[in-house]
Amino acid sequence: MASRSELADFLANAERRAFKQAMFAVRNEDAALDIVQDSMMRLAEKYGDRPPAELPLLFQRILQNAIRDHYRRMRTRAGQVISLSSLEYEEDGADDPLETLPIDEDLQPFATPHAALLQTETLTLIEDALQNLAPRQREAFLLRYWEGLDIAETASVMGCSEGSVKTHCSRACQSLAVSLAAKGLRPKDSRHEH
Amino acid sequence: MNTEQRFAQPICQALDQGTCALDASITERLRAARERALARQYVLATETQIVGAGGTALLHGHEDERHPVRMLFAILALLLGFSLAYYWNGFSQADENEAIDSALLADDLPPKAYLDPGFQVWISHYAQASGR
Secondary structure (H helix, E strand, O other): OOOHHHHHHHHHHHHHHHHHHHHHHHOOHHHHHHHHHHHHHHHHHHHOOOOHHHHHHHHHHHHHHHHHHHHHHHHHHHOOOOOHHHOOOOOOOOOOHHHHOOOOOOOOOEOOHHHHHOOHHHHHHHHHHHHOOOHHHHHHHHHHHHOOOOHHHHHHHHOOOHHHHHHHHHHHHHHHHHHHHHOOOOEOOHHHOO | OOHHHHHHHHHHHHHHHHHHOOOHHHHHHHHHHHHHHHHHHHHHHHHHHHHHHHHHHHHHOHHHHOOHHHHHHHHHHHHHHHHHHHHHHHHHHHHHHHHHHHHHHHOOOOHHHHHOHHHHHHHHHHHHHHHO
């Protein structure tokens, strides 16, 4: 069972990333804070007796469900008939604009990562690009690369197959690369640096 | 590290830096939310302990469930309780039988009369007649 201090440490470490994830998804500060608070409460109440190693995956599952619940509530409130699938990425959709984008197999980190990424302007560009991703792509990208979950864990949190996770991640990277390049942040092939 | 991971790494580093630059009002609200969540876990843990101390730990206390010595004591206490109840019930039954025997012996009617079928028939007729 996670002790109070272990749970406190975990939440203190995860809360800011959780808030940013919620913000990317719902684009509203109060709603994002509510989602994070509800997720933390639910984790403490229902899974407070679980071993500390299980907390990250459980918390992500709760957080992503809370975000999806928010989407559903918003859809109901708006009184619009929007299929939830319209918020998700069509895996085999032929009309996906990202489908037509070329994949650069030699994609490398940014030319001057430390210099560029330390700037607030760069961060804003990245956050904007992430915010503009399709929800499922963003979810997969953040879980897989920011939260550091493996493919199976990401699939479990997202409730989809591992193949779908790979597709979402691949398309998210592709879309981000294009979006950032359009704003002047061009990925550079590191082979040219040597 | 594959191509996607190499691409994602600096982006995630930037996002990490972004979490450090959150407004104080947001970090304060997150801290308050965390405290509320932790208080909830603390309350639940306390409730579990109280239930365990109340003697129903076998059913509700997760800690006690896993404690073999406590389990053994609880089972022994339960068996002792059953034995005492059975023993006490035996005494009560003996007292009751004794009272019936005394009443039969003290009565004017001899006990043999209760074994006579004719007497049984007479009693049933008498009961029917008094019922009218």
